[in-house]
Amino acid sequence: MELQNALETRRSIRKYQAKPVEPEKIRQMIQAAILAPSWKNSQVTRYYVAQSEEALKKVREALPEFNRNNTKDAPVLIVSTIVKGRSGYNVDGTASNELEDGWGWYCLQ
Numbered sequence: 268m269e270l271q272n273a274l275e276t277r278r279s280i281r282k283y284q285a286k287p288v289e290p291e292k293i294r295q296m297i298q299a300a301i302l303a304p305s306w307k308n309s310q311v312t313r314y315y316v317a318q319s320e321e322a323l324k325k326v327r328e329a330l331p332e333f334n335r336n337n338t339k340d341a342p343v344l345i346v347s348t349i350v351k352g353r354s355g356y357n358v359d360g361t362a363s364n365e366l367e368d369g370w371g372w373y374c375l376q
Contacts (some may be wrong), residue, residue, distance in 0.1 A: 284340065293343060306354050311349045312349055317346065318343050326344045
């Protein structure tokens with residue numbers, strides 16, 4: 268798929284099919300996300316895949332009700348997190364911008 272076509276036809280999914288997702292597709296999605304630019308190439312994002320009923324339940328419990336309802340049939344949830352104290356800081360540990368640790372959260376949105 269060409270980038271322009273992907274941008275023009277993208278949509279937010281609000282209903283999911285309760286059917287398994289191939290592990291290779293999950294790996295491809297995470298690999299694509301890893302290749303996205305990060306501030307000063309700090310690579311602070313970490314991805315966690317919830318597939319088991321127990322893991323899916325735990326993730327859903329942490330979601331706001333609206334998102335909990337939207338993901339009720341999703342067979343896989345990918346949670347992105349950041350490593351605090353890296354993005355927005357110089358090698359010596361001083362903040363390099365006014366966002367400090369907030370920079371990592373900004374990049375995820």
